[in-house]
Amino acid sequence: MPPLAARSTERAEAVRCVRHGRGVVVVGEAGVGKTALATAVAEEVSGHVGAVLWTVATAAARPIPFGALAPLLPADLAGVHPALVPNLVGRRLRELAGDRPALLVIDDAQLLDEHSAAAVLTLVTGRGCRVLATVRADSPVSDAVVALWKDRLLDRLDLAPLDRAGVAALLADRLGGEVAAGTVELLREHSRGNPLYLTELVRFGQGTGRLRREA
Ligand SMILES: Nc1ncnc2c1ncn2[C@@H]1O[C@H](COP(=O)(O)OP(=O)(O)OP(=O)(O)O)[C@@H](O)[C@H]1O
Ligand SMILES: [Mg+2]
Structure with a gap:
């Protein structure tokens, strides 16, 4: 990625939310720089968290329950009740991050499958990790993702076009x-x-x- 131009205010705000709150949802139109900002923020906070985990939600993976969280799940999920998955993800995050918080970056969270979205909401509610999510404006978004900012669990940062x-x-x-x-x-x-x-x-x-x- 090329260096991030401008955006010093937004970047500082997102870093503050991730370091001192539960995290932030960056919302903006296609191409406005959400992924670029998230990349710069994740890099900047990497020394202050125990681990940074990236997941990119895609339309292709959307039909797969917990598809977006697959790298954080045990290989054998057979027999595990879906309601217990957030516990497993939380445990894996603690293993990876040690006694510091883990940062879960979710790019294009509007494409999260419903199960992953619900698991992320449970994790954030239980302070299982910090979250830095990006969401494309005007896309239909799962109610669990909307709850992340509507219920003020995470801050919402609207990314405007460049002046x-x-x-x-x-x-x-x-x-x-x-x-x-x-x-x-x-x-x-x-x-x-x-x-x-x-x-x-x-x-x-x-x-x-x-x-x-x-x-
Ligand atoms: N502040 C910036 N400085 C330099 N380049 C930038 C900046 N913001 C975005 N870009 C560049 O513009 C392009 C689009 O940015 P990016 O992919 O982050 O947009 P996006 O909001 O994530 O889009 P989408 O909704 O399609 O995922 C990329 O090539 C990125 O490197
Ligand atoms: Mg993007």
């Missing part, structure tokens, strides 16, 4: 120097401050020679 200064910072990082104000404005307008679109526009501009360095 003009943020766009300028991202462009300066990507292009290796300050970018002309007119170019920043043009790219901000066309990308609406969305880092994914911005990155694609930079790639296109460089590929076609429309974006070039001037001495």
Whole structure:
């Protein structure tokens, strides 16, 4: 991942929630930088927690009960009542993290299967781990995931598109120097401050020679 440009306020806020609260849910539109922020935050707090575990929820794994938590489950789940799974996950997290808290990062939590979502809610309620989750705005989300922030177990951080200064910072990082104000404005307008679109526009501009360095 390229270095995180701008976002110092959001990053500090998310770090605070993970270090001193139960965690945070980062919500925002597609491509706005949720995964990039979560990556930077997980890296920053890694020295302060006992272990960082990543899981990415996907549509493909959604039909599989506890699919998103599979790496934290014993190989043989046959005969285990689903209600006991959060205990098993909690125990595994304690094994991995020792006497410090574990951080469970759940990317794209809107795609969590219902069983995993319920297990995560139970874990957070029982303070079994800290959670850093990302959720795509305007997607249908399991009620157990909504409860994470609605019941104020986790903080909710809404990630907005980049403002003009943020766009300028991202462009300066990507292009290796300050970018002309007119170019920043043009790219901000066309990308609406969305880092994914911005990155694609930079790639296109460089590929076609429309974006070039001037001495
Ligand atoms: N603050 C930033 N600085 C530099 N690059 C960024 C920043 N935010 C996002 N990006 C880049 O923009 C692209 C999209 O970001 P990211 O994948 O984090 O978005 P997302 O919100 O997770 O999207 P999705 O909803 O599709 O999962 C990535 O290439 C990422 O590296
Ligand atoms: Mg993402």
